Amino acid sequence: MGRMAVENEQHFGCGYLQKFRLYETSSNFYMIGRDKSRTCWKVLKINRLEQTELIIIEDSTTYSEFDCYDLLRRIHGGNMSTGGLKFVTTCYGIVGFIKFLGPYYMLLITKRRNIGTICGHAVYAIAKSEMIPIPNAMIQSNMAYSRNENRYKKLLRSMDLTKDFFFSYSYRLMYTLQKNMSNHETGQAIYDTMFVWNAFLTREIRSQIRNSIWTIALLYGFFKQVQLSISGRYFNFILIARRSRHYAGTRYLKRGVNEKGRVANDVETEQIVLEEALQGSPVQMSSIVQNRGSVPLFWSQETSRLNIKPDIILSRKDPMYEATKLHFGNLVKRYGNPIIILNLIKTREKKPRESILRAEFAYAIEVLNKDLTPESRLKFLHWDLNKYSRTKGTSVLAYLVKVAVNALELTGFFCCQVFPSSCELQCGNNCNVNCAIEDLCILDEDSNNLNEEDKENGQVDGSPFVKPSAFQKGVLRTNCIDCLDRTNVAQYVYGLVALGRQLHAFGYTDVPTINLDSPLANDLMKIYEAMGDTLALQYGGSAAHNKIFSERRGQWKAATQSQEFLRTLQRYYSNTYMDAEKQDTINVFLGYFQPQQGKPALWELDSDQHYDVGRRGSDFTEESARLIIKRSLSDGNILCDTNSPIDDANAENMDNSNKPLSGKTPSCDMGLSGSTPEISTCGSEVSFSRYTPSMFRRQLFPDTEPDQYLQTEDTCLYKRRDSFNCSNFLDIDWLSSSGNSCEEETYERSALIGSLSTGLSSGEIKPEASLENGSSSLPKGKEPADEDIDSRPLTGFSKRFVQWVNRGDLFFP
Numbered sequence: 001m002g003r004m005a006v007e008n009e010q011h012f013g014c015g016y017l018q019k020f021r022l023y024e025t026s027s028n029f030y031m032i033g034r035d036k037s038r039t040c041w042k043v044l045k046i047n048r049l050e051q052t053e054l055i056i057i058e059d060s061t062t063y064s065e066f067d068c069y070d071l072l073r074r075i076h077g078g079n080m081s082t083g084g085l086k087f088v089t090t091c092y093g094i095v096g097f098i099k100f101l102g103p104y105y106m107l108l109i110t111k112r113r114n115i116g117t118i119c120g121h122a123v124y125a126i127a128k129s130e131m132i133p134i135p136n137a138m139i140q141s142n143m144a145y146s147r148n149e150n151r152y153k154k155l156l157r158s159m160d161l162t163k164d165f166f167f168s169y170s171y172r173l174m175y176t177l178q179k180n181m182s183n184h185e186t187g188q189a190i191y192d193t194m195f196v197w198n199a200f201l202t203r204e205i206r207s208q209i210r211n212s213i214w215t216i217a218l219l220y221g222f223f224k225q226v227q228l229s230i231s232g233r234y235f236n237f238i239l240i241a242r243r244s245r246h247y248a249g250t251r252y253l254k255r256g257v258n259e260k261g262r263v264a265n266d267v268e269t270e271q272i273v274l275e276e277a278l279q280g281s282p283v284q285m286s287s288i289v290q291n292r293g294s295v296p297l298f299w300s301q302e303t304s305r306l307n308i309k310p311d312i313i314l315s316r317k318d319p320m321y322e323a324t325k326l327h328f329g330n331l332v333k334r335y336g337n338p339i340i341i342l343n344l345i346k347t348r349e350k351k352p353r354e355s356i357l358r359a360e361f362a363y364a365i366e367v368l369n370k371d372l373t374p375e376s377r378l379k380f381l382h383w384d385l386n387k388y389s390r391t392k393g394t395s396v397l398a399y400l401v402k403v404a405v406n407a408l409e410l411t412g413f414f415c416c417q418v419f420p421s422s423c424e425l426q427c428g429n430n431c432n433v434n435c436a437i438e439d440l441c442i443l444d445e446d447s448n449n450l451n452e453e454d455k456e457n458g459q460v461d462g463s464p465f466v467k468p469s470a471f472q473k474g475v476l477r478t479n480c481i482d483c484l485d486r487t488n489v490a491q492y493v494y495g496l497v498a499l500g501r502q503l504h505a506f507g508y509t510d511v512p513t514i515n516l517d518s519p520l521a522n523d524l525m526k527i528y529e530a531m532g533d534t535l536a537l538q539y540g541g542s543a544a545h546n547k548i549f550s551e552r553r554g555q556w557k558a559a560t561q562s563q564e565f566l567r568t569l570q571r572y573y574s575n576t577y578m579d580a581e582k583q584d585t586i587n588v589f590l591g592y593f594q595p596q597q598g599k600p601a602l603w604e605l606d607s608d609q610h611y612d613v614g615r616r617g618s619d620f621t622e623e624s625a626r627l628i629i630k631r632s633l634s635d636g637n638i639l640c641d642t643n644s645p646i647d648d649a650n651a652e653n654m655d656n657s658n659k660p661l662s663g664k665t666p667s668c669d670m671g672l673s674g675s676t677p678e679i680s681t682c683g684s685e686v687s688f689s690r691y692t693p694s695m696f697r698r699q700l701f702p703d704t705e706p707d708q709y710l711q712t713e714d715t716c717l718y719k720r721r722d723s724f725n726c727s728n729f730l731d732i733d734w735l736s737s738s739g740n741s742c743e744e745e746t747y748e749r750s751a752l753i754g755s756l757s758t759g760l761s762s763g764e765i766k767p768e769a770s771l772e773n774g775s776s777s778l779p780k781g782k783e784p785a786d787e788d789i790d791s792r793p794l795t796g797f798s799k800r801f802v803q804w805v806n807r808g809d810l811f812f813p
Helices: 065-078 138-139 147-157 186-194 205-210 323-337 353-368 385-389 396-411 440-449 450-459 487-505 520-538 548-550 557-589 622-626 649-655 706-718 733-738 750-757 797-809
Strands: 017-024 027-035 043-047 056-058 086-091 092-099 104-118 123-134 165-167 219-228 232-243 267-275 283-290 299-301 311-314 339-343 379-382 416-418 464-470 476-479
Touching: 027 065, 043 065, 086 104, 086 123, 092 205, 104 219, 123 219, 147 557, 165 267, 219 520, 232 487, 283 323, 283 487, 311 353, 323 353, 323 476, 339 353, 339 396, 339 733, 353 379, 385 396, 385 487, 396 464, 396 476, 396 548, 416 649, 450 750, 476 487, 487 520, 487 750, 487 797
Parallel strands: 283 476, 339 379, 339 476
Antiparallel strands: 017 027, 017 086, 027 043, 043 056, 092 104, 104 123, 123 165, 165 219, 219 232, 232 267, 267 283, 283 416, 299 311, 416 464
């Protein structure tokens, strides 16, 4: 039976530190940290005499409170000649250390606020942070601070840690509930995951003191906890969105996939339900995980002041879809099979934009599935949500419910029951408290061999007995173009269907469904809407387009249209005028760009890819700098002076993200939760004459055994080379009336893509040039839909409007 790993950071007997006091002398910083019970006190010393090096020493002694303050008194006495020991600030954790062109700086959390609790473990947001230079005042006065140094400092400070960042001292927020209950990785290993945003900032201190008890693992995304009820019974509902730090950035500067299989706007969403149980009673807990991310192809968009709807460009030739394969291989590693793809982008347009990606993505899936075993093949549904939402008298949500039901039947969800002695889960990054939850896979097998006395006592070999009832295996991956507006609607419906199953498993309801018109469905919609707005602001620069949600609530149509129009303007302004600097900030914070003396400054580079150096100096005008924002091609990472991508080697080993999608089914992995060579670009033109003809229908889950089903699927998918499915896991007959019939979506890939590539350089496929004013009118009588609102060119913006964009204030009083 697996046992909890104990790392060298735990040898001193402390659990985890969560409150700190910083003191200074002329030669050192002294940080005093204690645990929650005030029984464990530790001391960290940071050298202040070095100009450019970071030297950190941890005292190996574990002090009592009295001994610790006695030590401080002695330090004060020994430094009286230089001013003694001075108190600097109280803090609640180290975010990390960073260096630009001069000294190192220390980033601290000086105020926090509690935003939730998971199984007894508090979750916090940052209320205030501070950046403190390490060298003392005399050393700093002798250092030549350049204009660039101050600009880098200003750039980093623009990363607002008080918005959408969250952490926990004892619960591993970077892992799903299922993985936390079945995996015991602690300490520095958790910083190597894709969701810890300060992995780079904490690397120096972790490598020097060989533990992570002084730092906090910072996540970025969304966290919300509320108490909900159904039929008079209450439960705790938690929604977590974890944004990946890999290939992170803003809307038009980060698109598609890079050569390591990382995609833009990659967000894992976990919905946790915790039972409100009586004291002493077993506690039920459940979670369901879903994923969103950019279309995993090499594509990009350019934007300018003249075009509010930029062309979509397939910007790199990858005929074997190796990067796409890496991406889905990573999803299989994280979640297991099946991987279900819900693709919501448009299928037919007067001027091809999204439909180009739709055709190429569909073909990529077909190519990948050919090399996979039947049980490992990617499940998919290509469905034009935008087109269907314009059809009067129909309900997008009702049809998405059907999709969600079938997807959930394939993946399942996590649900278990925990006895009170173990309801406080195994602690997270630094914990060594009395919690010994064993591997659930093993417990499930061993529970069959328990005698009745052991079961009544809830003990397994002296450990709390956990009885799992279900596990999630596989994941639903949803995307539209931005993976914001339409994607959020689909994720809400999936969450609603899952919640019905979760509450039914708890015994709260007699049927595993929740009516779309119920108060609980409305409460859930508000939470998902808030998540959608938050994620959209992070990636797109405005709140989400919530037309479907607004119409569901019965909001006045004119008010909805006005709201959508203003959000389109806000997003356009942010993408055109603000995203370049926002991308620079993200690149510095994540360590993807590290300033060096004698090298071009970040703002002097033409794009965040750093392949070509072009001037964008401090004396440029806004007009010339922002007239056209250079796109960030999705085929590379930011480079340092070694000319190799900055990436954590441990992260690659931990994540196994670069493993190709294998035809073999991986073993049972309860972990929901060297660099890859660059893909070769052929010198010759890639032929786009491959045909994407009409698509045929298949039955919804035929009454056959799984092996028979997969064999049937194999025959259906690949018997006809000239056919292309809209879905290979559900019946699409009920979509026909919405204009999503496969027969109505006959696309010749060669005609759609090849004809558009005429006259372009090798490796780029671009639709015909935009109209001069960049706008395209909708047919008369049709309303603008989500993500599709046009606008005439704007020539200037008032100060009030700019403030509204920056702060999110109401435009009108």
